[in-house]
Amino acid sequence: xxGITQSPKYLFRKEGQNVxxxxxxxxxxxxxxxxxxxxxxxxxxxxxxQIVNDFQKGDIAEGYSVSREKKESFPLTVTSAQKNPxxxxxxxxxxxxxxxxxxxxxxxxxxxxx
Amino acid sequence: DAKTTQPTSMDCAEGRAANLPxxxxxxxxNEYVYWYRQIHSQGPxxxxxxxxxxxxxxxxxxxxxxxxxxxxxxxxxxxxxxxxVYYCIATDFSGYSTLTFGKGTMxxxxx
Numbered sequence: 001x002x003g004i005t006q007s008p009k010y011l012f013r014k015e016g017q018n019v020x021x022x023x024x025x026x027x028x029x030x031x032x033x034x035x036x037x038x039x040x041x042x043x044x045x046x047x048x049x050q051i052v053n054d055f056q057k058g059d060i061a062e063g064y065s066v067s068r069e070k071k072e073s074f075p076l077t078v079t080s081a082q083k084n085p086x087x088x089x090x091x092x093x094x095x096x097x098x099x100x101x102x103x104x105x106x107x108x109x110x111x112x113x114x
Numbered sequence: 115d116a117k118t119t120q121p122t123s124m125d126c127a128e129g130r131a132a133n134l135p136x137x138x139x140x141x142x143x144n145e146y147v148y149w150y151r152q153i154h155s156q157g158p159x160x161x162x163x164x165x166x167x168x169x170x171x172x173x174x175x176x177x178x179x180x181x182x183x184x185x186x187x188x189x190x191x192x193x194x195x196x197x198x199v200y201y202c203i204a205t206d207f208s209g210y211s212t213l214t215f216g217k218g219t220m221x222x223x224x225x
Contacts, residue, residue: 004157033212042201043158043215058212090157100146100165103213105157 003027004106006091011111013085021076021109023091032074033092033103036060043090049074078111085113115214116141116204123220126196132189134219136202139183145206147178148213149187151198158201158215161187192223 004025013019023032031050035043045058049068063082068074074093078085091106119137126132138147146165150158162169162176164185169176175188189196201218 035215040217042217043213045212048212088155092157100163102148102160102163104160108155108157110155 004091004093004104006089006106006109008109009107011109013111013113015113016080018080019078019085019111021078021089021091021111023074023076023106025072025074025091025093025104025106027093027095027104028071029093029095029104030071031094032068033094034058034064034066034074034076035090035092037088037090037108046076046089085111087111115206116145118202118204118216120200120202120216120219122217123222126189126192126221126223128194128223128225129191132192132196132221132223134187134189134200134202134221135184136187137184138202138204141182141204142206143182145204147176147185148203148205149174149176150201150203150213150215151196152201152218153195153198161200192221194223194225197221197223 007022033048034046037043044060046064047066049055055066055068065077089109092103094101094103116138146163148163149161152158162174164176178185199218199220201215
């Protein structure tokens with residue numbers, strides 16, 4: 001069954017701790033994305049990666065870090081430098097390349113910092 | 115990407131057609147119109163996209179005006195499971211093809 005998986009679905013952490021959110025895809029997609037969503041708001045781009053070992057900052061990258069060591073994996077670390085990390089985090093992927101294409105989203109991880 | 119404007123919320127009776135409008139008056143000639151929806155606490159789901167012509171798939175129809183300044187997503191027979199936030203996005207896939215999601219339209223389908 002092809003798709004994007006994110007784990008865990010719910011995550012609780014104490015303030016000041018780093019936490020890593022998992023994103024895996026078996027769609028053989030080149031491009032992967034991380035978005036953040038706050039209640040009643042749209043999605044905001046954190047980081048994106050077009051290819052293995054390469055990634056770029058999005059609109060709200062401060063306090064976050066990523067890695068892309070494998071094509072199918074794009075983990076997101078929320079560091080203690082992120083001032084307000086409690087949010088719904090969404091991972092997405094697309095096949096890449098020019099022209100119209102569709103981003104597919106995972107089910108999301110809801111992070112709550114206590 | 116062109117800015118899109120959508121109503122904040124809409125209501126629809128179950129079994130009736132839901133027509134969701136989107137204004138994109140500054141859209142450029144190479145920008146596509148994409149529609150996604152997000153059911154509460156889930157990831158966004160792709161619905162349909164188009165450039166100039168009207169499009170239809172198993173989920174919905176997309177009607178784009180001739181001047182391309184607006185479009186309408188049509189769910190022909192809305193069900194309770196269609197209750198969701200619907201996002202209209204205009205993109206030319208420049209750069210790294212990121213999508214700009216606004217606040218969308220909250221569609222409530224009632225029995």
